[in-house]
Amino acid sequence: MRTPDGELTGQAKLFDALTTKGTAFTHEERLNYGLLGLLPTAEKTLDQQSDHCWHEFCRRRDDLDKHIYLRALQDRNETLFYRVLRDHITETMPIVYTPTVGVACQRFSEIYRRPRGLFVSYPDRGRLAEVINNRPHRDPDVIVVTDGQRILGLGDQGIGGMGIPIGKLSLYTLIGGIDPGRTLPIVLDVGTDNVELLEDPQYLGWRHRRISDDEYYSFIDDFVAAVHEQLPNVLLQWEDFATAHALPILERYRDKLLTFNDDIQGTAAVTLGALHGASKVAGRPLSQQQVVMLGAGSAGVGVMDMVKREMMAQGLSEADALKRIWVVDVHGLLTDDRTDLSKGQRPFAQPADRVAAWGLSDAAQLADVVHHVDVGILVGLSTAAGAFTEAIVREMAGKVERPIIFPLSNPTSHAEAHPAELDHWTEGRALIATGSPFAPLQRDGAARPIAQCNNVYIFPAMGLAVTAAQATRVTDDMMRVAAATLGDASPALSDPVAPLLPSWSDVPDVALRIAHAVGRQAIADGVAPARSDDELAARIAEVRWTPEYRG
Numbered sequence: 001m002r003t004p005d006g007e008l009t010g011q012a013k014l015f016d017a018l019t020t021k022g023t024a025f026t027h028e029e030r031l032n033y034g035l036l037g038l039l040p041t042a043e044k045t046l047d048q049q050s051d052h053c054w055h056e057f058c059r060r061r062d063d064l065d066k067h068i069y070l071r072a073l074q075d076r077n078e079t080l081f082y083r084v085l086r087d088h089i090t091e092t093m094p095i096v097y098t099p100t101v102g103v104a105c106q107r108f109s110e111i112y113r114r115p116r117g118l119f120v121s122y123p124d125r126g127r128l129a130e131v132i133n134n135r136p137h138r139d140p141d142v143i144v145v146t147d148g149q150r151i152l153g154l155g156d157q158g159i160g161g162m163g164i165p166i167g168k169l170s171l172y173t174l175i176g177g178i179d180p181g182r183t184l185p186i187v188l189d190v191g192t193d194n195v196e197l198l199e200d201p202q203y204l205g206w207r208h209r210r211i212s213d214d215e216y217y218s219f220i221d222d223f224v225a226a227v228h229e230q231l232p233n234v235l236l237q238w239e240d241f242a243t244a245h246a247l248p249i250l251e252r253y254r255d256k257l258l259t260f261n262d263d264i265q266g267t268a269a270v271t272l273g274a275l276h277g278a279s280k281v282a283g284r285p286l287s288q289q290q291v292v293m294l295g296a297g298s299a300g301v302g303v304m305d306m307v308k309r310e311m312m313a314q315g316l317s318e319a320d321a322l323k324r325i326w327v328v329d330v331h332g333l334l335t336d337d338r339t340d341l342s343k344g345q346r347p348f349a350q351p352a353d354r355v356a357a358w359g360l361s362d363a364a365q366l367a368d369v370v371h372h373v374d375v376g377i378l379v380g381l382s383t384a385a386g387a388f389t390e391a392i393v394r395e396m397a398g399k400v401e402r403p404i405i406f407p408l409s410n411p412t413s414h415a416e417a418h419p420a421e422l423d424h425w426t427e428g429r430a431l432i433a434t435g436s437p438f439a440p441l442q443r444d445g446a447a448r449p450i451a452q453c454n455n456v457y458i459f460p461a462m463g464l465a466v467t468a469a470q471a472t473r474v475t476d477d478m479m480r481v482a483a484a485t486l487g488d489a490s491p492a493l494s495d496p497v498a499p500l501l502p503s504w505s506d507v508p509d510v511a512l513r514i515a516h517a518v519g520r521q522a523i524a525d526g527v528a529p530a531r532s533d534d535e536l537a538a539r540i541a542e543v544r545w546t547p548e549y550r551g
Helices: 010-014 027-032 046-059 063-076 078-087 089-096 100-106 122-133 158-176 213-230 243-253 262-282 298-313 318-323 352-356 366-372 390-397 419-425 459-469 476-488 504-524 533-543
Strands: 118-121 142-146 183-189 235-238 259-261 291-294 325-329 377-380 404-407 431-434 441-443 446-448
Touching: 046 063, 046 078, 063 078, 063 089, 063 100, 078 089, 078 158, 089 100, 089 158, 089 504, 100 158, 118 122, 122 213, 142 158, 158 183, 158 459, 158 504, 183 213, 213 243, 235 243, 235 262, 235 459, 243 259, 243 262, 243 298, 259 262, 262 298, 262 377, 262 404, 262 431, 262 459, 262 476, 291 298, 291 366, 298 318, 298 325, 298 476, 318 325, 325 366, 366 390, 377 390, 390 419, 404 419, 419 431, 419 441, 459 476, 459 504, 459 533, 476 504, 504 533
Parallel strands: 118 183, 142 183, 142 235, 235 259, 291 325, 291 377, 377 404, 404 431
Antiparallel strands: 441 446
């Protein structure tokens, strides 16, 4: 039933997660919407409801139980869910997203309660338009899609990967202010090669090995076509795809629709943002640094590509920028005589004759690069635990006053080094950011928080920017400007012992600044309608959603 104005009434109103107020419906609203007798007598405020939920949250026995509680709350009352998250952002972010979401993905079929988003299955490939048309929200601004093949550091989780788009979109709303009724999580169920899942009777996905690459790319084409036909202006964000698929998919569609890959571009932007701040603290711009990346997957290559672009923005030619970038994979330094390099890796291959002067009998490894090059920045996206050894770090620290060292691999057990080790080996001189959360360092009797290069610094702001600016593409310069704006917000610029990135409680405000900067860049790049700064600010304020009861 609906009111003459089209409002839901009765049970439909009470159980619509996007518009319900639960016990916060006033007596007058209960009369107007046919809710009299359907709720306890007491009328609560949103703040009182949030306090009650926080009390219940704190009673849960472990992080997964807390995650399940919050997801159930989201299914009941989205506004209250986001108010609880906003009121306790530092405590709830690790529960809603990493690291707890990883466990939730592994146990997705076991803890499944209610459907959310779309499950786009390969057996339904002939009816994709119908599947997309069945979406729960008619006009999404943002889609996050995964195929579940490379979930965090956990590998192939099949349909369980759906936990990532759900969690990611929660942060688009919490940080970026994207209306939760205008978001759509999607998992592409193309099978799984995880034998444990295939043999699990509780597994909810398509019980089949992953399809071949030819079938896969054809399915992706059909999926994108179905989405673009019905939702031509939606932001389509690719998430946790295997390295072999991530870059080809991005290259295939980035110039055709509003899309980006967070693992490649988001990781690169947040890393560059932290490097911006660190370089300023170190007193040496990025264009004057020698940069080493350990790890040559899609994320590592994405980071180095953005570093190269920033060096060029600071005045270097592309050739001179590439001379300052050294990439090492499991086989050693990327050099131009290697025949195993991908298209994305080849630009970062150093001339073999440049390395020949080192007189090595085998392929140059990380230690060799640090020994022969005055490395100022060392970044790890290799998942090789302990790869930044004491000997390597001490040699690096002997050449530069403020070594910049970012062990970014997830989870914590895969980190190339622990912050406490880096701090000890460099006598407290290292500028550190990590990929996983670590406890604060203890130095000189004080606790020093460690910056975590979490993509949440970038992607929610990107969503807000493209939605408000009505952008049609995500350009490289939009990502680079997002990184620069994040770097300018570094607490370390005003306090040398502060972390390189803002605290979680400050992230929503930083996201606003980034959204303004990215929106301006979209206009400058010609991918968004012309607007003055004031008009853009008004658009951002207009579309930015906050967790308040309406109506």
